[in-house]
Amino acid sequence: MKIGGLLLLLSGWAIVVAALLLLHSGALSAFIVAGFAVEILGLALFAKAHVLISKDNG
């Protein structure tokens, strides 16, 4: 779960960078927002993994 979160964070950033390198104008903004949304999902997953670890440790 933790690794999944980290990978989603990195993937989101990769989407943002790819959009900057490959796209222009309207599509660019849409893909940047999409990449950012993927990062938020990754961050939520990453945080959730730590909450579970914290609960397991008592």
Place this chain on the structure above:
Amino acid sequence: MISGADWNYPFTFGLCLVFILLVPFAIAGLALINTGLGRSRSAAQAMTSSLCLIGISALVYFVCGFKVQGYKFQPEFVGPLYHNLLSQPGLFFLGLGPGFASLAALLGVFSVALASLIPLGAASDRWRLSAACASTIVLAGCTYPTFARLAWQGLLAALGTKSGLGSGFIDAGGSGVIQVTGGLTALSLAWLLGPRLGKYSSSGMPTAIPAHNGVYVLFGCMLTWMGWLGLNSAGAILYAGLPPEKSVLVAINTTFSAAAAALTAAAITRIRFRKPDASLIANGWMAGLVASSAGCATLKPATAILTGLVAGALVIFAIEWLEFGLKVDDPCGSISVHAVCGIWGLLAAGIFSGDPGQFIAQLVGVATLLGLILPMTYSLNWLLGRIIPHRVSADGERQGLDLHELGADAYPEFVVHADEFMQR
């Protein structure tokens, strides 16, 4: 935009140097805040760690960090020696040349020292001194300069010219470079270290572990104000190209944002708890300063106040959300103040510019912080923890870090260890 022809060089250089020399006040203030919000039995260790981290971060940054960061904003002053990442050995071997590159190096040394103290607040009362020193080497030599390079002269700075997104990523005073980078490192360490002993009950409810010295905390806030005036003003000149005579606007924006945030925090705590909460007001003040940095050169005073208002409210709810929802034990509120409100400051600079392209540029900057810097700092600190364990032993934590790590208490003549909140 600054250029050699427009500038009164000696005046601008002197003014900028004076601004930069104010920044150590922010470092001293943050060290006091971290110490005051921590426990009395770890106070000397907190201050000692602060001094060690300042020293390590300054040296590491000067040896290799500035080389990674680079400074090529003003090539007519800088010369060719300082900005070619691959072909030059860096300032450590070449020495400081004349011009604004030397000022940028000095500001960088102080800024990275400030950033290095942010994780200390989140990891307070349980982080070993040796591990803190090792982690600071990673921060000053790798994560900080990587994002500084991207934000001030790399991909993000070029978003305006290459991708048509406003004026490119705006972060004049370092909301992202200094504060969010430090705040995300703090978050990583808080996750890796886990909560302090006795912080959460068996049912998962957090226990209040009060600050040991409110006066340190509040005086620290006043010192950081002075430091922030210098930090934002120098950053605005060196990295946003603000003409020196507009530094007044920077000082006004910085002060208004901090004032609005502190008053918002006071009002919210007054309404919710019937009495204003000193440590949350201090966190509100810091949140306003942090949020002001990104747009200090571009915001209008009215929008700076709005930025501060939101930061003051945001920091209180972020602290509660981290403590209750995410079970992150952050004794000094460092993550909420520096990471959350730093991100808000970056977004506010885009929102209040009135240009959708500028907001997207700021979003790209935040995406880089979350998608590149957070995984980088988390992974490097995790690896470091395999070699040098971050956390002190449980016995050491119960004993207090002063005795355990330094062998002497900060307040030897007083019996101030109250363990009644600890589970037996």
